[in-house]
Structures are given as C-alpha cells and as structure tokens.
Amino acid sequence: MLLTRQKVSTPRASGQPNVIWICGTPYKVDVADVECEIVMARYAYESFPYHTPPELSGEAASDAPVLIVGAGPIGLASAVDLATRGIASIVLDDNNVVSVGSRAICWAKRSLEIFDRLGVADRMLAKGVTWKLGRVYRGDDEIYSFDLLPEDGHKFPAFINLQQYYVEQFLVERCADFPELIDLRFKNKVMSVTQDDDNVTASIQTPDGIYDICGAYLLACDGANSRLRKQFGLDFDGRHFDERFLIADVEMEADFPSERWFWFTPTFHKGQSALLHKQPDNIYRIDLQLGPDADPDEEKKPENVIPRIEKIVGGRPFKLDWVSIYDFNCRRIDRFIHNRVIFVGDSAHVVSPFGARGGNGGIHDIDNLGWKLAAVITGQANPNLLESYNEERVFGADENIRNSSWTSRFMSPDGEVEMAFRNAVLGLSVNAPFARRLVNAGRLSLPCQLGHSSLTYKADDEFDVQMTLGAPCMDAPLTNKDGDHVWLMNQLGNGFTLLVIGVPLCDVPDNLDCIHIDANGDFIDIEGLVTKRYGAGVYLIRPDQHVTARWLSDKVSATDITAALARAYARTTA
Secondary structure (H helix, E strand, C coil): CCCEEEEEECCCCCCCEEEEEECCEEECCCCCCCEEEEEECCCCCCCCCCCCCHHHHCCCCCCCCEEEECCCHHHHHHHHHHHHCCCCEEEEECCCCCCCCCCCCEEEHHHHHHHHHHCCHHHHHHHCEEECEEEEEECCEEEEEEECCCCCCCCCCCEEECCHHHHHHHHHHHHCCCCCCEEEEECCEEEEEEECCCCEEEEEEECCEEEEEEECEEEECCCCCCHHHHHCCCCCEEEEEEEEEEEEEEECCCCCCCCEEEEECCCCCCCCEEEEEEECCCEEEEEEEEECCCCHHHHCCHHHHHHHHHHHHCCCCCEEEEEEEEEEEEEECCCCEECCEEECHHHCEECCCCCCHHHHHHHHHHHHHHHHHHHHHCCCCCHHHHHHHHHHHHHHHHHHHHHHHHHHHHHCCCCHHHHHHHHHHHHHHCCCHHHHCCCCCCCCCCCCCCCCCCCCCCCCCCCCCCCCCCCECCCCEEEECCCCEEECHHHCCCCCEEEEECCCCCCCCCCCEEEEECCCCCEECCCCHHHHHHCCEEEEECCCCEEEEEECCCCCCHHHHHHHHHHHCCCCCC
16 A cells, blocks of 8 residues: 655544554654654644745734634534634634644534535545444344434434544635635644733744734633643533543455444453444554553554554454543533633533443534624624533533543443443343333434523423424425525524425525425425424424424514514523
8 A cells, every 4th residue: 555654743633532643653642742743544644834934934914803722623514614604714723734653533414414504524424434223232132223313314424424624624724715705824832821901912822933912802712731721720620530442444355334433341351341342444443442451652652552452353454543541531611601712512511432422422512602703793783602611512522521421421331330230131131122212332423402501592481392492493405486406504694594394485584594384385395394393373484494493374474573583682681
C-alpha cells in the first residue's frame, strides 16, 4: 500500500487519550506544540496554510462579531451555521491539520439533518457507512438485535460511520463558500481572553507575533482539554471512570456487515467487553475494555495490541491505522454561558464514547445556539435569549451524562451487587424480551425534547400523534406543485416557519414563512406520513427545527402565533 508521509502538528486532543500510536509509531498527545512525523494509510493529511493576520500585516483589522476558538467539527460547524445566517466569524486554532485518527465516527440521524442544513450532509452520506442494526452478544451467542430506524420515509438513516477527519475536511471546504463571512486562522493560538459588558478580547500568538482581537461574543469550541475553561477556572462536575479501554482503527479486507456489534465477555477477550464498527476505506473500529489497572504504556505496544486484534479478526491480514488507550469522564461545567464567552461541545460537557453522544451532542449545541446568537447580534432578540441556550443545553448534557453513566456502570459493574445484576439481566435477556430493555450496551444518541423549555408555548390543545411539543421535526416525503419529490425538513429553512397541515390556511403574521400541506396547498402529503406523524393542525417551528407551539384548530389567530413567537424569542414569560 502507498503510504503518505508529511510533517504536521501534533493532533488535537479532543478526548482523554493517554497515548496514541499511528502505524506503529507512538505519540504523546498532551503536548500541543510539538512537531512530529506521522504516517497514515488511506487518508492523505494536508496542512492548512497559515496567513499573517491583518492585525499584524497592517491591513484593516477584522470587525467580525463572533470569535470561535477551535477548528474541530464543533467550531467549524458553528462558523458555517452563523454564515448561513449572515453573521461573520473568525475561527482560531493553534493547529493546521484535521484531527489525526478517526476519533468521533458515529453521526446520528438528527445530526445529519443539521449537517444537511449546513450543506455538507450529502458528502458525508456518500462517503460514510450507513447502518441502523445493532447486535448484542454474550460470549459467542447473540442475545438480541435492534433496529434504530424501523420505519421508512426519512431522508437520512439512523446513523452513518464517518471518521472525524472527513467531517472536518468537508466543513473546512464548506467554509470556503463564505469568504466574506468566515475567516479561518490556523496557527493562531489563543493565549488569554478578557471581557467587559460590551466586548470580548482575545490575545493571539502566531508565527509572526502576538496580537489582540475583539469581538462581541466568543465561542469556546476548544475541546475536552479546553484552555479557556481552565483560564476561567471552571471545573467539571461529575464522575471519572477508572476503567481503561483500547480503541483501534484496523484496515483490512473483510465481509462484516454494516452493523454495530457489541460483546459482553467474548471468548476472544474474556471477562471484558468489545465493540466493532465498520468505517469507510476498509477501516474497522475496535474497542476493547482493559480494566482499571491496565498500564497504558504497556497496552499500546504493538506486541500487545496486535495479538488482541488477531483474536477478533482471525487469519485476516490487517494494518493498524490508529490506536489510543483512554479512560473517560461523564461531567460538565455548571454554566455554559459566562457573559460574552459561551462554551460549546466538549469544552462544556464530556461523556464516554459509548452511545455516540459526544460529537452528536456538540452538533446539537451549535444547532441550538446559532439562531439565538444571530438573532441577538442582528437586534431581533434581546441578549437574554442566550440564557435559553444554557437552559436547554445543560438539560441536554445532563441527559447525555445520565445515559452515558448508566452505560458505563452496566459495562463496568462497581462491586459484586452490580455484577450480579448485570449477569442476571444478560442471562434473562436470551429468552425474556423484557430483560433486553435492561441490557445497556450503549444508549445511542437521540435529540433531547424541549417541551419543558421556557421558550415553548404551552398550548392547551391535545395531539394524539407521534410528534410532541418541543421535539425536533420528523421528516417525511412531499410533492410540490410541480410534482417534484422533496423532503419536509428541507422546506423549513433557517428561520421560524408556520407549518399548516390538513386544515385551511390561517392568518399568518407578516415576515413569517408558511408551509401549507394540503390538497390545495403548497405541498401534498404524498405518502400520508406527514398526517401520520403530525396530525392535522398548525405548528410553529423554531429555526433549529424544534416544535415551539402547536394548535389543533385552524381557527388559531395571528395574535396566538405572535404570542408564541414572542415567547420563542424570550420577549415574554407569559
């Protein structure tokens, strides 16, 4: 196989790995400024160019209102989201290459819908491995299987597996579509941040020297080892799990199906757990539990890693592309908003990798924040709207931490009682369907429901349908007036939308987009799935595609809708 060799910066540490090694070469990942040689198969790493910032070159300094620290998937997605709303940003990163190693790989349906709005989902879907089936084993015996999207009528699958470096590459290239709104500054290291009531100022170190830059808001998207979180003295609250795991990306020719396989106490790794996922480019993700006393320096050695992998893949030849030994936390900071500095993604909350709640949770963060920040910057809303980001995403983080912690305790029982419970559940689950609901091999990422939110309009009407107040919209196929087949989610746009289904068009407030799905409307419910999922009625949809109000009757007035809009903009608490 042709390997590419290139000198690049040490990879960003977005999680908590102790060591990594790539194609046989070990690297420490806790020192961000060291240069190293890497050799990677398949993916050709390219360095992003450094340009002298205008603040140091004598050109006019930028007046972008938003500074984004971190050019991982969360920071880049934030920049694209804001750009689609006409808001300029500067993305600052001390690195100049996408993340080394696959890192986050599982992207859930809701995240794909968000990526679709950002303009990169088609590329992700084309490259990624689509899956929806999972299988759980005890020893060599399958206990049960599950289908994460059993019904048709959705544009996107339940999950795709796609290495984080591809996601970052696609987002960097998407940023290039907004040259007037997105300024990517690589090799720009944020050293410190200060703020007052009106602005936030960052001090930046570059190869050409140090400069200061000012913005209205700063988004801290700098990962689990966030320098900004440490500067602000913000501690993670939650639990650290001592269990150590080996995570490996293995390149091999194999006929494994595109499914998630999880083993409790497999014969090839006795007494522990194992996970197998298929990725693009004939790469397979293998995750092996090692126990709390495992020595990272020993376990990462090729002579110890290779025999473990051989037991799983049999006689198939393989290459190791990336290996990490890690333990993990389920924690968050107390508040995500600190005046004009807003923490997003892993800088605000971290979970175990089981359940794919880390990367997906960060994408849900930016989806929640983007429209609110844009509304505040453009004067559509008061700054107090941003407090709802803290309210809603702290709630979402707690839900992810709770589910991730439950998974971790089931996988690594703490004491004899928990171990006895797990073994009893696994034994019962072979023949008792009720016990299968108790088997926890990773509760996979789902978007949180915002019916409790202070922004949600509490209408009295009762709906007996799949959609719930505060939930993200469910997709469905439609046809437009020209007979073209389209998807509901793609019609919702970037702002508030009134969705009128199966009832006559009501009075619509000025400057509010409206979609009428009816025999005489803008779209026809060609397969009846909109009616099945939503029923007949009027829905007010937020810019992040969550339902913020709904009414059964077509008699809803413009006054009712205006009141719900005011609440969604945090203009009233009535």
